[in-house]
Amino acid sequence: MSLLSTVTSGVIKRPHYILVHGMPGIGKTVFASKAPSPIFLCAEKGTHHINVDRLELTSFDQFLTAVSELRNTENKYKTVVIDTVDHLEPLIFAEVCKEKDKKSIEDIGFAKGYIYALEYWNKLIAGLEALREEKDLNVILLAHTEVKAHNDPQLPEPFDRYIVKLHHKAANLLIDRVECVLFANYFAHLEEKNGKARAYSDGTRLMFTEHRPAWQAKNRFELPFKLPLDWEDFDNACRVQKSQSPETVKAKIDELIKEVKDATLKEKIIAKLKEAGDNAKVLVAIENRLKTIVAV
Numbered sequence: 001m002s003l004l005s006t007v008t009s010g011v012i013k014r015p016h017y018i019l020v021h022g023m024p025g026i027g028k029t030v031f032a033s034k035a036p037s038p039i040f041l042c043a044e045k046g047t048h049h050i051n052v053d054r055l056e057l058t059s060f061d062q063f064l065t066a067v068s069e070l071r072n073t074e075n076k077y078k079t080v081v082i083d084t085v086d087h088l089e090p091l092i093f094a095e096v097c098k099e100k101d102k103k104s105i106e107d108i109g110f111a112k113g114y115i116y117a118l119e120y121w122n123k124l125i126a127g128l129e130a131l132r133e134e135k136d137l138n139v140i141l142l143a144h145t146e147v148k149a150h151n152d153p154q155l156p157e158p159f160d161r162y163i164v165k166l167h168h169k170a171a172n173l174l175i176d177r178v179e180c181v182l183f184a185n186y187f188a189h190l191e192e193k194n195g196k197a198r199a200y201s202d203g204t205r206l207m208f209t210e211h212r213p214a215w216q217a218k219n220r221f222e223l224p225f226k227l228p229l230d231w232e233d234f235d236n237a238c239r240v241q242k243s244q245s246p247e248t249v250k251a252k253i254d255e256l257i258k259e260v261k262d263a264t265l266k267e268k269i270i271a272k273l274k275e276a277g278d279n280a281k282v283l284v285a286i287e288n289r290l291k292t293i294v295a296v
Contacts, residue, residue: 015132016238017077019085019174020207021143021164021216022184027205027229030084031184034231038079041066045085053077058092060120067127071135077184078137080131085174086144086165092120114169121170125177141174145183152213162215175216182207183215184229187292204228204292211268224285228292237284246278249287256290265293 016035020028032038033052040047040054041063055066063082070080082088093105096116105113131137144165145291150159162183164171175181186206207213208221221238253273260266269290276282 014138015136016138016180016235017129017132017178018139018145018180018182019141019164020182020184021145021162023145026184028142028184030081031207031229031231032081032142035081035138035140036078036278037076038081038138038140039070039077040081040083042083043091046083046086058091060088060095060124063088063091063124064127067124067131070137071127071131077137079140080128081140082128082142083102084142084144085170087235088124089117089166089170092117095120114167117167118169118173121173125173129177139178141178150213159213161213164216175218179217180209180221180223181217182209182219182234183217185207185215206292207234222281224253224281224288226289227283233288233291234242237288246280246283249280249283253283253287253290256287257295259294260290 010146013285018029022028026178029040029050033047033050038052040052041099042056043063045056055062057063057066067080093113095292096105096113097103097107100113100116102108102113105117107113110228119158128139132139132182145162146165147160148163150161150163152156162185164175165183166174184205184207187202187206205228207227207229208217208225209227210221210225223234225239227233227237250273257266257269260269269286272286273283
């Protein structure tokens with residue numbers, strides 16, 4: 001058979017494969033709990049306040065076993081959630097130390113311990129990706145975030161940015177493999193009063209889908225720049241170009257505009273709507289921004 005005879009074309013529908021990072025308490029776990037029929041593989045006790053199915057695991061081998069059982073048995077689950085990868089990382093370090101007969105990952109010379117750890121990450125990734133391909137499960141990796149200085153070769157000075165709270169080799173591996181990296185944070189803005197700029201937030205929680213100097217993010221679906229921190233909004237945004245016509249989105253926007261009380265703001269939204277025309281991506285961005293405004 002000719003290799004060219006196996007060429008395929010068109011969009012291939014696949015389960016989600018994402019990494020969500022943000023500060024503790026932002027709502028990452030609640031977000032993942034709204035995915036279809038999830039099971040949480042927990043390296044920390046972060047799901048006790050939510051009614052979800054969970055396995056609280058204390059070793060890396062248990063994680064591999066859980067993934068293997070999900071793969072090889074009939075079960076009800078449609079989503080697997082790792083909560084969180086930064087709490088899983090010490091379990092991987094423990095395996096490396098056991099294998100190399102060391103007390104600490106730092107005791108392995110020339111920082112090779114972190115390279116050895118990638119072998120364990122790859123075992124887990126292979127299992128998770130098999131679940132996605134063979135069992136049609138969504139894969140969600142949750143992570144905490146931290147702020148670190150970043151040196152950009154394009155800029156003269158380093159600057160702080162939010163990054164996934166993992167050793168950089170592991171973080172780069174996971175970021176490369178997933179289809180979306182979503183940065184969860186509170187909506188914040190600056191206001192100037194009496195000559196001083198102050199930061200304010202109304203508590204609105206958002207997901208940022210595109211890379212910026214201030215944070216790590218990416219997506220392969222032309223998602224709006226920001227979305228409400230809500231599974232349904234994320235899932236709908238991923239599907240919009242395949243399943244929602246511009247007319248459908250405009251109809252939703254028309255209903256949301258009715259709930260906007262500020263006349264000036266309403267005029268601006270209508271003007272943006274006219275500019276958008278039939279651009280599905282822009283229309284979804286307007287819809288999601290409206291949802292945030294109406295919810296406040």
